[in-house]
Amino acid sequence: xxxxxxxxxxxxxxxxxxxxxxxxxxxxxxxxxxxxxxxxxxxxxxxxxxxxxxxxxxxxxxxxxxxxxxxxxxxxxxxxxxxxxxxxxxxxxxxxxxxxxxxxxxxxxxxxxxxxxxxxxxxxxxxxxxxxxxxxxxxxxxxxxxxxxxxxxxxxxxxxxxxxxxxxxxxxxxxxxxxxxxxxxxxxxxxxxxxxxxxxxxxxxxxxxxxxxxxxxxxxxxxxxxxxxxxxxxxxxxxxxxxxxxxxxxxxxxxxxxxxxxxxxxxxxxxxxxxxxxxxx
Amino acid sequence: xxxxxxxxxxxxxxxxxxxxxxxxxxxxxxxxxxxxxxxxxxxxxxxxxxxxxxxxxxxxxxxxxxxxxxxxxxxxxxxxxxxxxxxxxxxxxxxxxxxxxxxxxxxxxxxxxxxxxxxxxxxxxxxxxxxxxxxxxxxxxxxxxxxxxxxxxxxxxxxxxxxxxxxxxxxxxxxxxxxxxxxxxxxxxxxxxxxxxxxxxxxxxxxxxxxxxxxxxxxxxxxxxxxxxxxxxxxxxxxxxxxxxxxxxxxxxxxxxx
Numbered sequence: 001x002x003x004x005x006x007x008x009x010x011x012x013x014x015x016x017x018x019x020x021x022x023x024x025x026x027x028x029x030x031x032x033x034x035x036x037x038x039x040x041x042x043x044x045x046x047x048x049x050x051x052x053x054x055x056x057x058x059x060x061x062x063x064x065x066x067x068x069x070x071x072x073x074x075x076x077x078x079x080x081x082x083x084x085x086x087x088x089x090x091x092x093x094x095x096x097x098x099x100x101x102x103x104x105x106x107x108x109x110x111x112x113x114x115x116x117x118x119x120x121x122x123x124x125x126x127x128x129x130x131x132x133x134x135x136x137x138x139x140x141x142x143x144x145x146x147x148x149x150x151x152x153x154x155x156x157x158x159x160x161x162x163x164x165x166x167x168x169x170x171x172x173x174x175x176x177x178x179x180x181x182x183x184x185x186x187x188x189x190x191x192x193x194x195x196x197x198x199x200x201x202x203x204x205x206x207x208x209x210x211x212x213x214x215x216x217x218x219x220x221x222x223x224x225x226x227x228x229x230x231x232x233x234x235x236x237x238x239x240x241x242x243x244x245x246x247x248x249x250x251x252x253x254x255x256x257x258x259x260x261x262x263x264x265x266x267x268x269x270x271x272x273x274x275x276x277x278x279x280x281x
Numbered sequence: 282x283x284x285x286x287x288x289x290x291x292x293x294x295x296x297x298x299x300x301x302x303x304x305x306x307x308x309x310x311x312x313x314x315x316x317x318x319x320x321x322x323x324x325x326x327x328x329x330x331x332x333x334x335x336x337x338x339x340x341x342x343x344x345x346x347x348x349x350x351x352x353x354x355x356x357x358x359x360x361x362x363x364x365x366x367x368x369x370x371x372x373x374x375x376x377x378x379x380x381x382x383x384x385x386x387x388x389x390x391x392x393x394x395x396x397x398x399x400x401x402x403x404x405x406x407x408x409x410x411x412x413x414x415x416x417x418x419x420x421x422x423x424x425x426x427x428x429x430x431x432x433x434x435x436x437x438x439x440x441x442x443x444x445x446x447x448x449x450x451x452x453x454x455x456x457x458x459x460x461x462x463x464x465x466x467x468x469x470x471x472x473x474x475x476x477x478x479x480x481x482x483x484x485x486x487x488x489x490x491x492x493x494x495x496x497x498x499x500x501x502x503x504x505x506x507x508x509x510x511x512x513x514x515x516x517x518x519x520x521x522x523x524x525x526x527x528x529x530x531x532x533x534x535x536x537x538x539x
Contacts, residue, residue, distance in 0.1 A: 097346070165383035169445070172341060173396040173452055174373030183399070188386050 089155025
C-alpha cells in the first residue's frame with residue numbers, strides 16, 4: 001500500500017469516526033425530544049392552556065395557571081438577574097483583571113455549579129422565613145440566583161470577543177470607558193449576550209427543586225407575587241409521581257409545554273433584538 | 282521654511298522621552314519638535330519604536346498595563362503627562378487613525394456622528410451638518426451620500442479608512458496621528474488617502490508612521506528616522522533623503538537593511 005493510499009485511508013477512518021461520534025452524541029437529544037413530543041402531544045389541547053388542574057377522573061383539566069406561573073417566575077428571575085449579571089460581566093471583562101476580578105469569577109463559577117436545591121433553601125431562609133410564607137417573589141429570586149452566573153460569565157466572554165480596535169477607536173475619539181462600553185462594545189456583543197440570557201432562561205425554566213421550597217405550587221390562578229404560585233415543572237412533578245393515568249398524561253403534556261415555552265421565548269427574544277438596519281455585520 | 286522648525290511653529294515638543302514596558306525599554310531619550318500645519322513622517326524598521334512613540338502623543342499607551350514614561354511631551358506648551366491633564370480632552374484634541382480601518386459596527390452616519398454625540402451634540406440638524414462636512418473633507422461624501430444609513434462595514438477597505446478619517450475630523454482635532462494608515466490598502470486607495478493627507482495639512486498638524494519610504498518622501502515635510510527605540514535623525518524630508526547626516530539613516534534609506 002502506497003503512502004498516498006494510506007493517508008487517504010487514515011483520513012477516511014478519521015472522518016467516519018467523527019461522524020459516528022456526532023450521531024452518538026445527538027441520538028439521546030433527539031430521542032428525548034421525539035419521546036416528549038410523542039407522549040405529550042395526545043394531551044395537548046387549547047383547554048390545557050386555559051384551564052385549571054382538575055381532580056383525577058374529571059376531564060378538561062389543564063395547566064393554564066402553571067404556564068402563567070412559570071412565565072411570571074422566569075420574568076422575575078430575568079428582571080433581577082439580567083441587570084446584575086450583565087453588570088458583573090462588564091466589570092469582569094473591562095476591569096476585572098486583578099485579584100478581585102478573579103475572586104468574582106471564582107464565586108460565579110462556584111455558584112453556577114451549586115445544587116439548585118441548596119439555592120432554594122438559601123432563599124427559603126433568606127426570604128420565605130422572614131416573609132412568613134411561600135411566594136412567587138421568593139421563587140423568582142431563587143431562579144435569579146441560578147441564572148446570574150450564566151449571564152455574567154457569558155456576558156464577560158462575549159465582551160472580550162469584541163475587537164480591541166473598536167475600543168481603541170472609540171477611546172481615541174475622546175470617549176471615556178463608560179461611553180465606549182455602552183455605545184460600541186455592548187451593541188457589538190448584544191447577540192452573544194442575548195444568547196447567554198437565553199441559556200440562563202432555558203436552565204431555570206425547568207428547575208423544580210428550588211421551587212418546592214419557595215414558590216411551592218398552587219391550584220389557582222396567580223393573584224399576587226406575595227402568594228404561592230404554580231409552575232409547570234412543579235405540576236409535572238406532582239402529576240408524574242401520581243398513580244393516575246390521566247394525570248400522567250398531563251405530566252407528559254406539561255413536559256412538552258416546557259420545551260415549547262423555552263423555544264418560544266427564544267424566538268421572541270431573537271425577533272425583538274434582531275439587527276436594526278445599519279447596525280449589522 | 283527653515284531646515285528645522287523655529288519655536289513659534291512648534292506644536293508638539295518632546296524632550297528626552299523614555300518609555301518602558303515593564304523592565305523592557307522601548308524608547309530611548311527621544312527629543313523632537315513637530316511643526317504645526319505640517320506633515321511629519323516617522324520611518325524605521327519594524328519594532329523600532331515608531332508606533333510606540335506615536336501612541337505616546339495621545340496617551341494611548343496608558344491602556345497597556347505596566348507602561349512607564351519619563352521625560353516630557355508638550356503640546357502647545359502644556360505637558361500632557363502632568364497629572365492634571367484630562368486624557369479624554371487630550372484625545373479629543375489629538376486624534377488617531379489606525380493601521381487597520383476600524384469603523385464601528387453601525388451605519389456610516391452613526392460612525393461619523395459618534396464623536397460629536399459623545400461630546401454632547403444632540404441637535405439633529407447640527408449633526409447632519411457635521412456628518413456632511415466631515416465626509417466631504419475626507420473625500421467620501423459623493424460615494425456615501427446615498428448610503429449614509431447603511432452599515433459602515435459594507436464599505437471597501439479604502440472607504441472604511443477614509444470613513445475613520447471623517448469620524449476623526451468630526452471632533453475637530455488639532456493634531457492627527459496616523460499609524461501606517463495605508464498598510465492594509467491597495468495602491469489606488471493608498472493614493473487617495475495620500476492626497477487626502479496632503480489636503481488636510483492646511484488645517485492640522487499631522488504625524489504619520491509609515492513603513493513605506495516612498496510614501497514618506499511623497500507626502501511629508503519632515504521625516505524622522507527611528508532605530509531600536511532611538512531617534513537617529515530628523516530633518517526636512519528632501520534633506521533627509523538626499524543628504525542624510527547619519528550613516529545609519531543612509532544605510533536604511535538606500536536599502537542596506539530593514
